[in-house]
Amino acid sequence: MADKERKLKHVGFIMDGNGRWAKARQKPRTFGHKKGADAIIDVLEECFNNGVTVVSLYAFSTENWSRPKEEIDAIFDLLDNFLKKYSKKLYEKKARLVISGDLSPVSKGLRERCEKLVADTACFNEYVLNIALNYGSRNELVRAFNLLKGKGEEITEEDISKALYTADLPDIDLVVRTSGEMRLSNFFLWQCAYAEFYFTDVLWPDFNKEETKKAIEWFYGRKRRFGGIENA
Ligand code: FPP
Numbered sequence: 001m002a003d004k005e006r007k008l009k010h011v012g013f014i015m016d017g018n019g020r021w022a023k024a025r026q027k028p029r030t031f032g033h034k035k036g037a038d039a040i041i042d043v044l045e046e047c048f049n050n051g052v053t054v055v056s057l058y059a060f061s062t063e064n065w066s067r068p069k070e071e072i073d074a075i076f077d078l079l080d081n082f083l084k085k086y087s088k089k090l091y092e093k094k095a096r097l098v099i100s101g102d103l104s105p106v107s108k109g110l111r112e113r114c115e116k117l118v119a120d121t122a123c124f125n126e127y128v129l130n131i132a133l134n135y136g137s138r139n140e141l142v143r144a145f146n147l148l149k150g151k152g153e154e155i156t157e158e159d160i161s162k163a164l165y166t167a168d169l170p171d172i173d174l175v176v177r178t179s180g181e182m183r184l185s186n187f188f189l190w191q192c193a194y195a196e197f198y199f200t201d202v203l204w205p206d207f208n209k210e211e212t213k214k215a216i217e218w219f220y221g222r223k224r225r226f227g228g229i230e231n232a
Contacts, residue, residue, distance in 0.1 A: 008219050010054040011047055012172045012195070014187055015040075017179025017203030030074035035205035037078040041086070044129065046212040048093065054128040054169055056100070058187050062136030079133065080110045086129075087117055095127035100165035100188075101135035128169060137189040140164055166191055174219045178204045196222050 015036055022032030040057065047055050060075055083097075090097055097118050103111045114133070144163035148155050161167065172188055172195045180201040184192065198215045200207075 006220070008050075008052055008173050008216060009170045010056065010172045010174075010191075011052050011215075012056040012058070012175045012188055012192070013043065014058045014175065014177040014181075014185060015204040015207075016177055016181050018205060020179060021203040021205040029071055032203075032205055033071070033075055033078055037082050039205055039207055040082065041089075042209045043207060043212050044089075046209040047216075048095075048127055050213070050216050052216070053126070054130060056130040056132060056166075056172065056188065058132045058135070058185075060101075060133050060135070061186060062101075062134060062139050063186065076106060076110055079131075080113060083110075083113050083117060090117065090121050090124070090129065093127050094124040095129055096121045096124040098128055098130040098165065098169065099133055100130055100140070101133040102139070103134065105134060130166060130169060132187070135165070136186045138186060141190060160190065164190060171195070174198060174215065176200070176215045178202050178207050 018032035018036040019029040020032070021035065022029050025031070044055055059079055060072075064075070065072065089095070097114075099114045099118055103114055106114075114131075141160075141164075144160055147163045148159055151159065166188070169191075171193065172191045174197075175184070175187070175192055175195050176198045177183070178200055180199065182197075182199050196219055198218055200211065200215070202211055
């Protein structure tokens, strides 16, 4: 297998288990989200230090609107604070911020912070932090097909890839989902076509550098054949 195929470029994290982590400590769910947001900084650093160039985070799905308003507001506040804090790091690392999702229903403050950071970091291409915010993969695909509707010729795979929020990003190589759940939950279905899936019982707030390293090492232990056969 060619070395280029073996390289782990893009990791997607489904950050699950914040609520259970808080419940186990008799704390409100928002406390779990706070600890979950704190965990992200180390995970990103470990990914970027181990050759990963693109990280996607599932921060808020199109289905998460069914949660209590207080919890939704807390998640958006945490996101806003995270972006405030992490923006310095984006410039230091020459990392581009991508937001996948429809920002129209989020607060003006958060929307403008996202839009500004996306525009200001658009010139960077060493690393990418892709945050899925009010994101759902089916929704993204419907949006893409509608964007392509007027195209007279036959639609190709490339056309669809280019019409997604992740247009110029490589496919996801590895999906990490914490908390023991084994579902994709509408997370980048198209981009995960050839991804490896790493499931761990660790709850997201406990996911740290060591756990990140374990997931990366696990990936490199997998044989990826992309539908072919070994040693072909
Ligand atoms: C899933 O755990 C987690 C979420 C829906 C929100 C994730 C948000 C953060 C980690 C904080 C903000 C994000 C960023 C990028 C700074 P859950 O609440 O479903 O946990 P449970 O299954 O144990 O209830």
